[in-house]
Each structure stands twice: as structure tokens, then as C-alpha cells.
Amino acid sequence: MKPIKTAICSFGISGSVFHAPFISVNPNFELYGVWERTKNNARKRYPDIKTFRSLEELLADDNIELVVVNTPSVTHYDYAKKVITSGKHLIVEKPFTATSSQARELIGLAKKEGVKLSVYHNRRYDSDCKTVEKVLKDGLLGKVVDAEIRYDRFDPELSYKTHKEIPTEGVGSLYDLGSHLIDQAIHLFGMPKAVFADLDSLRPNSRVVDYFDVKLFYASHRVTLKSSYYVKEALPGIVIHGTKGSFIKPKGDVQEAELQAGKIPGTKDWGLEPKSQEGLLHTEIKGAIVKKKIPTLRGDYMEYYKGIYEAIRNNKPLNITATEAMHVIMVIEAAQKSNIEKKTIDL
Template sequence: MTPSALRVGLIGYGYAGKTFHAPLIAGVPGLVLAAVASRDAARVHADWPQAEVLADPQALLRRADLDLVVIASPNDSHFPLARAALAEGRHVVVDKPFTLTLAEARELGALARARGRVLAVFHNRRWDGDFLTLRELVERGTLGRIAHLESAFDRFRPTVRARWRESAAPGAGLWFDLGPHLLDQALQLFGWPDSIRLDAATLRDGGLADDWFQALLTWPQRRAVLRASMLAAAPAPRFAVHGTGGSWLKWGLDPQEDALKAGARPSWPPPAGWGVDANESRLTRPAGEALQSEPWPLQRGCQGAFYAALRDALRGQGANPVPPEQAIAVMALIELGQRSAREGRTLEAGRMPGLAEPAEKR
């Protein structure tokens, strides 16, 4: 018997909702984009004429026919909307960053556990082809013991745009926008660090939020430098990884975001050609007394895997692709990084945070 489709409600049809969530949801068999909360019904219906559009997110949350609510609205709305959706008994996906504070993240995790609901956070960059390639290199020990990782997300956008991500609003700026991606990838590779030091700055003319950052994470015998800039016309390598057995460098960004921006609607499993990254990737290793450098094949990216795995988890057939505990760890480093930048010093990371106890057990 074919399982019935899971009905999905999407809150927010700005950049994240339109570019990532709607097409990836619609591409996964077994998921149906049934409703969208947006003040621009014409914009939604131009792309998804079958979806019901509601101007009020609360009206969407009250709909009893939705199995899953996806929150892709501005960052400062993530916590109240996710809390309300869980209170209504819905499974929930929250776009990154999970929340604005560690306390909010832990509260949502505890609420989901108490209600027996699946709560996932959209750390979609785990399914970029270059990161999948790096993860395989690390797991296979191809580079030996990793000593130094540099992970950079560079763009050239010298003009400040009138949008909430670049405003002075809570949760705006690059540390909240790209920091979660880079931190999550570092945690997936190496686990919880010993310390963090963040330098964040506003470098563009007329800038209102941080548009450059550099974070240093430390482990015993390992360092990771995570960077992002809005003023990099000639970007550095996306990844530069150095170990006792060699180095791997990769240039350019994963192509999935640009394809989705251009209107692509990938099915699942992804079609041939989807997520193929033509950017340069090189592995350098010892060859006798010399060093040998060679092109290294990149895996295909597959961000739709997040929603395919989530569908299976909701059917009881697999694990949550990004459970709250993992997103809570990212938020702990986001918050600790903010404090490091304010105080201008390196801060010990301490123990990795866990879920808060449900309110009824306190």
C-alpha cells in the first residue's frame, strides 16, 4: 500500500521559502505543498497555483489538515512560530538559524520532545557536493589527521540592499546568516571544539549589520578558520584542508543555490546533472620524495535529501536528518561567538549543551 502524502504548510515566501523550501518540498514524492502563509498571494500562485495562500501565519498554524509546518520567515520570528506550531501538534522544520538565542533553541527542543513531535532545522549545506566530498576524505583518512581547515563563504555584494538580512534588526548580519552553515559543517566533521574566537565587522559603506566575520575554532592539534565576506570579488578557496597526509583545496560555491534561484525544480532522487559542481578541486599528496597534485572528483550535491529523510522520519522509517540537539550546539557557538566578538577575546567552549528539561519536570 502506498503511504498517503504528507501535507506541508510553508510560512514565509521570501528568499529562503521561494528558493529552497518550496521547490525541494515539491520535488520529494510523498510531500505536498498544501498551503503557504504569505502577504503576496500572486507571487506564490505564480509558482504554485495549487497551494492555498493565507495572509496570516496563525491561520496556517490552526489548520488541522497539515502534517508538517516549515518556518522560513525572518529570523526573529522562528522561535514564536515554531513554539506555536509545536503547541498545535505539528511536526516542524525551522530554517537556519534555529533561533536568536541558545535558551530559545533549548526550549523548542524540550517542547518537541515533550509533545512527541519531530523538530528539524534546515542545515541544508550538509548536502553540498563539496562538503560531502570533504566528509568522505576525512572519514577515509585520505588526508591523514586533519590539522587545519579553512572554510570560506565569499560573495561580492558591495551595495547594501533594503532587506531584513542586511538591516539592524535582531538576527540580521552574516554571522547569523552564514555562520550557522560553517559552524554546523565544522561540528559534523570534528565535533565540539575547545574554544572559539570571533571577529565580526561591518565593512561596507552604509552597512547596518556585520558583513564580514572570521571565527577561529580550536581542538587539540587542530584549528579551523571559518570566514565569510560580502566584499570578495576574487574569492579564496571555498575549502582549504591540510593534514598529515596531504591537502585538498576546492574553489567556488556549490551550484545548487544558483540553480534553484534560476527556477529549477529538482525531483527526488535528483535527476542526472543535478548538483554537479564543475569548480576546481585538487588533492596534493606525497609521491615518493616529491608532492603530486591531481584533480579530485566532487560528489554531486543533493539538498533535497533533507526533505526525503524528513519524510521517512515522519513515517517512522528513518532518523531526523537534523535533530534539535545538533542545532542547539550550533546556536551555542553562535551565542558564544557573539560574546567573544564583544569582549575581544578567545572563550572556552566548555561542555556541549544539551536539551533543557521539559517544563513539567523542572
């Protein structure tokens, strides 16, 4: 089948690091064009592509089948709506939208127009998340009773991307980093029954949420999601405790670093963590106590794009649906309400 001609709506870190490399090396896609208002950075790297100076110009090109909406989060709803009504399939960067009502509207509109709509929750394909998923599926911990997923940094300075520091709907670390953690939690454990959250702004002069501690309540266990810009010494990325034992996994996925270094996706050792980052399993197997390192599975964001191809060309179910992404926004809204009202919010 012919490659899917794809256009990207910006060529900052998201476009140049997380999307273009995968689209350009996958024979099932063609990196057809990029929207850059004044610059030509994309053509310097990909000389054969088209450069668009406006979204309207991009959407008017009938050759384009798939559009990646990877502009600032405050624009996702408006731009996605325009893409859908133009009749093109689309991928929206996380966070999907600022509100669940916006997400629900886009889902309905995409269904009406007959286009595929997915959200780029690529962190499901981190080596960390994939390895934990296998440990859980193999039943190595028994029944889960408690879990914690973290995404920390040490970066007290405000972002040079000013749109990330303006208090607007859809802005702040709960949307930015939190959407990754929430999606992983829902992917691993399902939708929670209730949410409690402590949100704060800790950096000097910060006006947006840059710290969060969110608890997701399930029928038989809790999941804690945490992030701070003041973590100098890295803590484990994922910790799972069950009735038989525990699994502790350092945050070790290498794909972002590989992409920023210019490495090409799909190479022989792509997405392979160093052995030092293996997770520790301490559990009971067949009556015997076992304490050992577990080999980490390969991380691979290309799995996301493989799923997009199958959905568009072969009409298979999307590997990450817009409804799943809407559930992430619903949890964020519940967390915001919990923080304001200082109470647990039922979902």
C-alpha cells in the same frame, strides 16, 4: 504511505527557491499551502495549493502535518513555538534561533508535544562539503592540523530586505552565512573546545556584522571560518591541511544557481559541478606523493527532505537535529562574546 501535507510560512527566496521546489517534486510530500499576507505568488506557480493570510489560519488547518518556518530570523522562536504547540511537525530555517536558551526551550517543548523538529542546514548537502567529508573519511590527509572554510561575496550595498540590516538579535552575516559554515565545521570535525572571533561592519552605513573571522579550537587542530562582502576574486571555499597532505576545494556547488534559474530538482545532471571546480589533492598515499584532482560528489538538498520523511513516517532519527542546530547558536554566542571581550571563550 500517504504524502506529508506541508505548508510554508513565506514565499520569498527561501520558500520559492529552497523549499517549494523540493517539496513539490517529492512524491512523499504534498505542497499543501503557503502563508502570504497579501500576495498570491505561490498560487501562480502552484495553482492547487491553499493560500493562508495568517499563521493562525494556517495552524488551524488539521490537514497540515509539517510546517516550514522560513520567515525572518527574528520571528523563528515565536513562530516555531506556535507551530509546536499546535501539534505539527516543523522545519525551521537557519539560523534556528537568536539564542541558545530559545533553542533549548523549543527542543524541550517539541519533545513534550511529540513533534519532530529539525533545522534546514542544507549546506551539508553542498557538493563541496560532501566531497571534503569523503576525503576526510578516506583518511587521505592523515591527521587534520588546520582547516579553513569561507563564504564570500562582493556586494557592498545594503540588502533591500530591511530586516536584515536592522541590528537585532539573530541578524547579521554571522547568523546568516556563518550558521552555514559553523554547521559544516561541526558536521566535519565535531564541537570545538573554544572560540575566538573578530567581527566587524565594513560596508558603508552598515549597522550589522557583515565580516567575520572565527577560529574554532579543537584538541589537535584549528578551523577558521571567514566571510566578507568585499571579496572580488573568489578564494577556495574549503582548505584542509593534514599530516600527510592538503585538499583545496573551490566553492562550486551549483544548486542555488540551478534553483534560481528554475531548474527542477532530481533531474539527471542535478547538483553536478563543472569539472573545472574539482578540488586538488596533494598528499602521500602508500609512500608515494600524489597530486591530482578529485571528482566532486553530487550536491543534493533533496537528501534533507528524504530524511524528514523517514523521521515522520518511519520514526527514524532526524538527519539534522535541533540539538545540532542549537550547537551552531552556542558557537555564535561564544563568537560574539569573544569579539566583545577580545579573548578566547571556552565552550
